[in-house]
Amino acid sequence: MKIGVLTIGNELMSGRIADANASFIARKINLQGWSVEAIMSVGDDLASIKNRLDYLLSMTDAVICSGGLGPTADDITTSAIAQAFGLPLYTDENVLTYIKDIFTKFNLCWVENNAKQAMFPQGAEVIPNLRGTAPGFLLPVKKKLIFVIPGVPAEAKIMMTEGVIPALRKHFPQNEQYVTKQTIKTFGLSEAAVDDKLKDIDFDSMGVSVGFYPVFPENHIVLIARQKTPEEAQINLQKAQDEVTARLQEFIFSYGEKTLEEVIAGLLTEKKLTIAVAESCTGGLITNRLTDVSGSSEYLERGLVTYSNAAKISMLGVPAEVIENHGAVSEETARLMAEGVRKIAGTDLGLSSTGIAGPTGGTKEKPAGTVYIALADAKQTICRHYAFRWDRVRNKHVFSETALMMLKNFLQGKG
């Protein structure tokens, strides 16, 4: 089944706000195994709404409209749809009573405009709004369905789940299909390289579709299996996931929605290990990310942003000669930072970064984007060198991601 989405409001056309509804409506539709054919936004203008609706109906089985149901003069969705199909408007007395009751209950001032929200095109079926005053409706026209729900995201969400989806299922029973999906998050390969590594997998024969979503600096892969039964879908999804895993193993950090810091939180907690961080070029970002997880005080003891050489020397015990001879940005310094912070914090692990975020501060030998990352435990210290090429903020981000990935691999015994 093909669905069109039409979001309505001048605030969308001016760019005043980003469209929050289209994406969750699309997500809900896709989860049913139906597909979204087109998404459009249009201003609060009678002729334009009619025009866009005609266009969308020409290529879909149903159109879901959101927005323009408020009481003010610029909210014209209902009348636009009535006019588009030459239908008169009627007042639903039950809805009118319901709205008036809300006003009385909350001691709000009734203005006649509010009665507009109880008006519907002839033939429409009301979709109740449990969160606000404006109900939605569905209107069957020419063997197709038009749905109208409010633009307020909290109201629209609940009406999609409780009103629109059940009505679509009822009207188009032949389209039922079971859909299951899996997100696989990777870091360390470009989007093109991920694509290249997976290109020999015959996803089609498994009935699985694959999508690539770069979320800097990560690349997420989404597998979607559509089958007649949940069991078939699950088997095929697992088959596809195994194929992807075989090719991308060392780059995968999460199956599902967990962030890298959440995966690390789970590993540190499971292994009952504590950690301290010593940062230079990442400026606190590694520690900040680790503390984005609730409960991080269980394993994170402290984080030191030793930005100056003096701080590296006095707080971490890095000898001044090492910095003089090898530089603050060097493998030697990185190792001593990781070992130093582990020692003074009394933790199981010490993680460090030292590098040049840029755009200034680079040299020919160590250009902006250079970073050394070290991880120390009681037995050993591992240190790696990387070179990136982003702007300052993205360099910091990719440095922190690299450090966390190194930590994750170590915790999984792949260090």
Place this chain on the structure above:
Amino acid sequence: MKIGVLTIGNELMSGRIADANASFIARKINLQGWSVEAIMSVGDDLASIKNRLDYLLSMTDAVICSGGLGPTADDITTSAIAQAFGLPLYTDENVLTYIKDIFTKFNLCWVENNAKQAMFPQGAEVIPNLRGTAPGFLLPVKKKLIFVIPGVPAEAKIMMTEGVIPALRKHFPQNEQYVTKQTIKTFGLSEAAVDDKLKDIDFDSMGVSVGFYPVFPENHIVLIARQKTPEEAQINLQKAQDEVTARLQEFIFSYGEKTLEEVIAGLLTEKKLTIAVAESCTGGLITNRLTDVSGSSEYLERGLVTYSNAAKISMLGVPAEVIENHGAVSEETARLMAEGVRKIAGTDLGLSSTGIAGPTGGTKEKPAGTVYIALADAKQTICRHYAFRWDRVRNKHVFSETALMMLKNFLQGKG
């Protein structure tokens, strides 16, 4: 002039990600005094892209397409547009060399797919991409213009400003109008409160339009003056800005695009002051934000994330009794943290945070969202207490913003 916007990508149709580009493209267009006639999203499908493009071109002077320029097989925007207008593709050798250079320079693995990004429909003019490998292009067809820019927001933004807008001005000179704008960034008031404080200003009589843009946790106000001459526009804009300033003074931290941390960087540099930070609940975020500014090593000496009580005691010299008697989250601890980090770092200023980011760890007296922020110099220590009510990550963000705002006010003698 009427503009259409077409965002392209299966991830938009599946609802996997919300469309981040349509709203800022619309905003840029509106800032020029042009109007957005329709916004559409479409999947990576040849026939659908062609169909939507035809529809949009039928009602506009130019269409701006975003997305589908990546190197992978599902990125087909360029070929879809070439096919739609029966144009062959050509390889731009300069672009190809530029892309290959990036791969060589950063030691990336070249796969033949990447050459796709140097291909353009005949007659297209390349729009350079200074942030990534995929350039965009503009294609004149039937006295109208089609623009294509990447879907990556950071790249799309800079190409809109530096490529698309200048090209539109050049091709449609009759639409020129002098537009000048000013962004005023505030923190500390809700959007409704900002709106309420400004509601008596008669912006219309000044020929100025005003927009409100919440960028959590900040609220940005954009004033736009449109006049026949630059002088008139400038005078009116200044008048509007003065009125806004008179009403919001203490909440404003930036006139223009500078971030709060950039404003602070300017003040610290100008006053030749150094700073060190001691963080607990913000987990490194304050230090991370300060180090997002290039050259921050001139004034930021170190940042300590003293997450455990032991770290607060051993590194900052907070007496164990103070933590025992008043708690780690208390005015006393916050003051001693700020004073302690200032002393050990030998800096002019010490800034600290201690609080409960949540969702766990709160008590009846000190619920999640509680924070104490202190700022110490040689003469005094100021400390303030705040209570917020967001989720963990947003609490951390608003805590850090509050701390930086306090620092900014202090540096401007408004402490």
